[in-house]
Amino acid sequence: MNSEKENIKLFKSGSTKAFEALYTLYNSRLYGYCFQWTKSQDDSQEIVQDVFTNLWQSRKEIKEENTLLFYIFRIAKNQLINRYRRNLNSPIFEGYVQYTNEVNLSSNNTDEPLLYDEFRKKIDQIKTKLPKTQQLVFEYSIFQQKTNKEIAKLLDMSEQTIKNQLSLALKTFRLKLSKHHYMIIWMFLLLK
DSSP states (O other), rough: OOOOHHHHHHHHHHHHHHHHHHHHHHHHHHHHHHHHHHOOOOHHHHHHHHHHHHHTTTGGGGOOSOOOOHHHHHHHHHHHHHHHHHTOOOOHHHHHHHHHHHHHHHHOOOOOOOOOOHHHHHHHHHHHOOOOHHHHHHHHIIIIIOHHHHHHHHHHHHHHHHHHHHHHHHHHHHHHHHTTTHHHHHHHHHHH
8 A cells, every 4th residue: 555645655646546546545534524515415425526536637737745634635725716606696505595594593493404415406407397387487587587568478378477486386385394494484584
């Protein structure tokens, strides 16, 4: 078994076995670091994969001889910042932030906040069960932030039809999510 220093030297020369050893050494710590910030298993795994892909592609430029820890975590930090910036304007992310604030501020709430992945999946599950027109109107209105007038033009419908379809979609969300108070809070926040 090679030391970390030896694995780094072998890795820099293209050894896939050394790469696997370094991956095994750093993977779980890096995943934990990412998860602490993203609260998303999928996002954390994706960032870890991106970090190691980046590491492999830039292996010849690595100057570290003793440890890659600082280098790897610096790449991860940049990935986290980029991911955060992308999510910042996402309505689902905004809803998730509000939801976690509600759960954390509620003094009599014993529920743990959902992970971001679970939150996204619940929204997607409900959305896919809507009729096609309601799905489109909901998508355009909530996620793409289009006005009813813009949606009416896109779908070649009247503005009143768009209002009705959006109202029906939101009613479906409220009914299906009545057990989950946090989802109702999210829906009202999107309509502010």
